[in-house]
Amino acid sequence: MDFSRVELSSEDQEFLDGAREFLTTHVTDEVRRRDRETGDNFDEGVHLALGAAGWLSAELADESDGGLGRLRRRLWDLEKRRVHIPWVTWGTTAIVATSVRSHGSAELQAEVLPGLERGEIRLCLGYTEPEGGSDVAMCKTRAVRDGDQWVINGSKMFTTGAHNCQYVFLITNTDPEARKHKSLTMFLVPLDSPGIEIQGIKTVDGDRTNIVYYSDVRVDDRYRLGAVNEGWSVLMGPLSTEHGVVDAEADGLQDVSILVHQGTMMATSVDRVTAIAAKPGPGGQRLLDDRSVALRLGRSIARMEAALSAPHMFGRVAIAQTMRDISPDLMDILGPAAALPIDTEGAADDGGMEYIFRWAPLCGIYGGTLEVFRNMIAQHVLGLGRPTYAPLATPKATAS
Structure with a gap:
């Protein structure tokens, strides 16, 4: 194992200096104090600044499409961690963005993805239910088809960031008679839909999460991700990322584990x-x-x-x-x-x-x-x- 000091190229050092300057300017003591008080782990001003400066689009894109390469992505992640940037809501957004690209219709992608890069649209995870525990496949939140729409009823626990997001990546049960992994359908539900109620919950460490109630929430079919009753396959990618069970890259430029x-x-x-x-x-x-x-x-x-x-x-x-x-x-x-x-x-x-x-x-x-x-x-x-x-x-x- 090589413990020698890494020598950056002049270009990469310039990148690192610019990242530090940006983060020091925007992630201030006031931002960190406010984040401790709210427990949100999100700051809209910082997030919009990240979008305006191109950092969010750089994170979402592959290097071949103008995104961050492996080394610069690692440098950027370490610097964000060093300044304690409020990060959870962007983390859930980035996880879901991949599923929107892979499984969303062209119309849905056009509605959502540009706003993600600007920081104006954020996404949260609607998995856990009050009686479901860690088994997200034991989903009781029902989605029933009604023409070109779906009617959703149920509730979700621990939907962290819902009050700062515009959409929720929601797992629903669309066939109660089927086996549990063949009864699920995923939606990207607009959180301003009538019938959605978000209630904040403070955790013992001072963070805020939410319980979200869905009462006869109507969602157009275009917000469905993937095929009906094939939601488990749509969910597996984001779930593996959240669990930290993705394969390690050979270059070692990543965290050794998710925590x-x-x-x-x-x-x-x-x-x-x-x-x-x-x-x-x-x-x-x-x-x-x-x-x-x-x-x-x-x-x-x-x-x-x-x-x-x-x-x-x-x-x-x-x-x-x-x-x-x-x-x-x-x-x-x-x-x-x-x-x-x-x-x-x-x-x-x-x-x-x-x-x-x-x-x-x-x-x-x-x-x-x-x-x-x-x-x-x-x-x-x-x-x-x-x-x-x-x-x-x-x-x-x-x-x-």
């Missing part, structure tokens, strides 16, 4: 805890001088480094589980002031580890629970059998 963004924020917080533990107190003593502190801190760092190095689905599980395991231990090392959140006077580490503690449970359910991904690893990577969830049969009593 590296969250893992990097964990690493930043751990670095801050380490600096505090190594700093002499009023009497010259350091927290690190306590061998139990050194042991717990070293163990946490080792767990974190291993998790950040784990690829594919392994990394998704390892990062989320590590966040859950080490955050309470490191808060305990810092003492009671570690329970104070960010922007609170007296917070031990500016609230970093406290935020990781609150964020960790959610990272373990993004795109599916850790249990789901552990089962996927067991079945598809290790070759074990499908899990059985049926209750064990009670042995019959035998006559004495």
Whole structure:
């Protein structure tokens, strides 16, 4: 493995300098403060500026079509992460854009795609249902055909960004009698349609997500993506991207797993805890001088480094589980002031580890629970059998 410093060409260095200048100008402390207050993980001013400067179109396009090449895409992604740009809504938009290109009609593409590049149109994911858990194929939201329209009734949980988006990538059940993977149809539903109600929900980490109700929502057939009852094939691409189960590129210019963004924020917080533990107190003593502190801190760092190095689905599980395991231990090392959140006077580490503690449970359910991904690893990577969830049969009593 080569750990030597990468030397950029003059052209790539110029690109990097320009990216940094743009992001520093637009992603300000005020933007980050406002994002913490709203929990939206989206800033319309920043997003429209990205569109106007051509960054969104560059991200969506292939290099052959004027988009970012592999190296510049990596540089751009790292710089966005460095400044903590509000990113979730653009992430869902980019995921769905591929399906619109692949499965949408020419009329629908003309309506949607140009607005994506300008930043004026955003897309969110309508998968999970209140009683559905992680199995999105257990969809009960019904779409019934009525001539050239469909009538949709149901509800979706965790439709993050819906209040800032114009369309939702919605999975519906169009044939309740069919097998679950043969009963689904995908739509790109305009969120200003009559009958749609968006209600905000605050999560424990302070983010906002939404529950969305669909009551006799009428949608023209032109908003359908793919064939009727073939929605599972339309959904598989975006779902694989969200799960982080796409094949790795040979050049290595990508995150090793889907939760590296969250893992990097964990690493930043751990670095801050380490600096505090190594700093002499009023009497010259350091927290690190306590061998139990050194042991717990070293163990946490080792767990974190291993998790950040784990690829594919392994990394998704390892990062989320590590966040859950080490955050309470490191808060305990810092003492009671570690329970104070960010922007609170007296917070031990500016609230970093406290935020990781609150964020960790959610990272373990993004795109599916850790249990789901552990089962996927067991079945598809290790070759074990499908899990059985049926209750064990009670042995019959035998006559004495």
